[in-house]
Structures are given as structure tokens and as C-alpha cells.
Amino acid sequence: xxxxxxGASGFVGKHLAAALRRRGEEVVEASLRDPEAAAAAAPxxxxxxxxxxxxxxxxxxATVKRRIDESRVELPRxxxxxxxxxxxxxxxxxxxxxIGYYGTSETATFVESSPPGDDFVARICIGWERGARRAAxxxxxxxxxxxxxxxxxxxxxxxRMLPPFRAGMxxxxxxxxxxxxxxxxxxxxxxxxxxxxxxxxxxxxxxxNPVTNATFTQSLGTALHRPAKMPVPTFALRAMLGEGxxxxxxxxRVLPQRVLQLGYRFEFTELTAALxxxx
Numbered sequence: 618x619x620x621x622x623x624g625a626s627g628f629v630g631k632h633l634a635a636a637l638r639r640r641g642e643e644v645v646e647a648s649l650r651d652p653e654a655a656a657a658a659a660p661x662x663x664x665x666x667x668x669x670x671x672x673x674x675x676x677x678x679a680t681v682k683r684r685i686d687e688s689r690v691e692l693p694r695x696x697x698x699x700x701x702x703x704x705x706x707x708x709x710x711x712x713x714x715x716i717g718y719y720g721t722s723e724t725a726t727f728v729e730s731s732p733p734g735d736d737f738v739a740r741i742c743i744g745w746e747r748g749a750r751r752a753a754x755x756x757x758x759x760x761x762x763x764x765x766x767x768x769x770x771x772x773x774x775x776x777r778m779l780p781p782f783r784a785g786m787x788x789x790x791x792x793x794x795x796x797x798x799x800x801x802x803x804x805x806x807x808x809x810x811x812x813x814x815x816x817x818x819x820x821x822x823x824x825x826n827p828v829t830n831a832t833f834t835q836s837l838g839t840a841l842h843r844p845a846k847m848p849v850p851t852f853a854l855r856a857m858l859g860e861g862x863x864x865x866x867x868x869x870r871v872l873p874q875r876v877l878q879l880g881y882r883f884e885f886t887e888l889t890a891a892l893x894x895x896x
Contacts, residue, residue: 619643620813621662621707623655623696624669628772629713629764629805633666636806637813649692656699664709664813665757667693667749673738674774677860682737690744697751711760711812712749716798716823718742718763721867723794728874729763729819738864746819760812762805765823765871769802770895781847782837788847793831795868798823801885801894808876821873828888830868840892 620637624630625646634644645662647655649669659665671688675681693712700707719727720734733739742763752759767773781787800823808822828836838845851866873881885891 618663619645619661621645621647621655621659621665623647623649623665623667624713627668628769629767629802629809630668631772632769632802632806633668633809636810649688649696652692652695653699656696656703659700659707660703660705662705662707664711665707665752666711666809666813667696668713669693670713673864674777682860686741686744689741690748693745693748694751697748697755701755705755707755707757709758709760709813709815710749710752710755711762711809711818712745714742714746714749714761714763714819716763716765716821716869716871717864718746719869719871721795721863721869723796723868725870727821727869727871729821730874736863737860758815759818760816761819762809762812762822763819763871764805765798765800765821765827767802767805767822768799768891768895773802775895778837779841782841782843782845785843785845786847787834787838787843787845788849789831789834789845790849791830791851791866793829793834793848795830795866796827796870797830797833797868798827798871799833799888799891800824801891804883804885807884808873808881811876811879811881816879817875820876821871822876823871823873824883824888824891825873825877825886826888827870827872830865833888836888836892840889840896
């Protein structure tokens with residue numbers, strides 16, 4: 618099978634491309650920054666996985682929010698419009714999304730059938746998924762994977778967290794009560810492969826045992842054999858990230874109900890085991 622990955626140079630994209638090649642698939646890589654050029658690479662592929670998107674871990678302002686929206690809604694639309702002008706054999710289109718789809722809560726638990734939220738990230742995810750479903754009009758099966766907080770040692774947020782924690786300056790963020798619905802990158806890749814192989818979606822790409830930020834902080838400090846008692850005040854985080862701080866200050870408890878019902882067995886169900894593997 619020949620699979621086009623949009624965003625293959627990113628953290629998850631590199632892991633997915635490697636996993637697909639290990640099982641004998643041919644992987645074609647393209648950037649969504651030029652949707653028309655990416656569409657030119659797609660017609661001879663059996664399937665498409667779109668992992669492209671502006672990074673969320675930066676200080677948000679009007680310009681950054683516009684780039685976040687464009688990368689997840691406008692550029693995929695242009696890609697599919699360009700692909701529609703070409704004869705193609707593509708059978709499936711798998712799109713990334715995020716658990717931000719559900720909005721935030723300290724008390725609610727969300728599963729794949731839960732309704733969407735109404736904050737900025739939720740609205741982005743709604744548009745992201747709505748755009749992906751347009752691929753069905755081109756005769757493609759559509760899959761959606763809503764990723765949680767992805768843990769890996771070669772990308773994502775974890776490597777950026779390690780220096781202060783190793784220096785003994787780690788601590789809870791904000792109240793520490795907000796939920797962290799995490800996932801080891803190896804499990805997330807396998808969930809993507811489930812979607813590629815034909816599993817119904819959407820699928821929540823997160824481990825079955827989310828933790829609070831306070832528990833995450835304690836677990837990371839313990840894994841590094843360092844104290845983690847230097848809290849990050851809300852005002853300091855907002856000064857660094859602007860509105861983007863809300864991703865860290867608010868959370869959501871998300872369970873991979875559909876993934877578990879389909880029989881997937883997570884390699885890393887507990888945060889301590891995931892951190893031990895990565896660190």
C-alpha cells in the first residue's frame with residue numbers, strides 16, 4: 618500500500634512514517650504549506666494521512682490564531698479542492714484532530730460520542746473535522762483521530778519540560794487540578810494504524826488513565842529523581858503564552874472508549890510506565 622503523509626516531518630508524522638515502513642508500506646511525504654503540490658503527489662496513493670498543523674505551543678496572538686485556523690481548515694480545504702480536479706485511486710483520508718474538540722472541564726468525562734465544546738480550540742477542531750469529512754465526497758473513507766497530550770522523547774512538549782524538572786525547578790501548573798489526558802507516542806501511532814486499516818472513527822488518541830496536572834508533575838519529578846515543588850503561577854504562564862496558556866491551565870478528562878471497545882490493548886496504560894520508558 619502507498620500512503621501519502623501530510624506533515625510527515627513533524628513529531629507524530631516521523632513515528633507514523635517509520636511504523637508504516639516497518640510493516641512494508643510505501644510512504645510518500647508532502648507538505649500542506651503548498652496544497653496544490655501536495656495534491657499532485659496524492660493521485661497514485663492508496664490513502665492519505667493528514668497530520669499537518671501550526672504548532673499550538675507558542676504565544677498566541679491574532680496572527681498565530683489565524684495561522685492555527687488556516688493550517689487546519691483552509692489548507693486542507695485547498696488540498697481536497699485540488700485533489701478533486703484529478704483522477705485518483707485514493708481509498709481513505711485520515712485526519713488528525715485533538716481532544717480539545719470537547720472543550721474543557723475539571724469534572725466531566727468525555728468519550729468519542731460526547732458533544733463538542735465552544736472555546737477557540739473546540740471551534741478549530743470542529744472546522745478541522747468538518748473539512749476532513751469533505752473527502753467522503755471524493756469517494757474516500759474518512760477517519761478522525763483526536764490526539765491527547767502526546768509523550769515522546771524526540772518531540773512534543775515533554776523534551777521542553779525536562780530542563781527545569783532536571784534542575785529541580787518543576788512544579789504544578791496553575792491549580793494542578795486540571796486533567797492531562799496523555800498518550801505515549803507509540804500507542805498513538807498504533808491508533809492511527811487502526812484508522813488506516815479501516816476502523817470506524819472518531820477515535821480518541823489518549824491512554825485510558827488520565828491524571829491531574831498535580832499527579833503528572835509528581836510522576837515526572839519522581840521519574841527524574843528530582844523535587845517538583847516550584848509551581849508555575851497562572852500569571853507567569855499567561856505572560857509567556859497569552860491565550861495559549863489555556864491549553865495548560867484548563868484540561869479535560871478524555872477516555873478512549875471506542876478504541877477500547879474495538880479491542881485495542883494499550884502498551885502504556887499508566888503514566889509511570891510511559892515516563893519510565895521514555896526517560
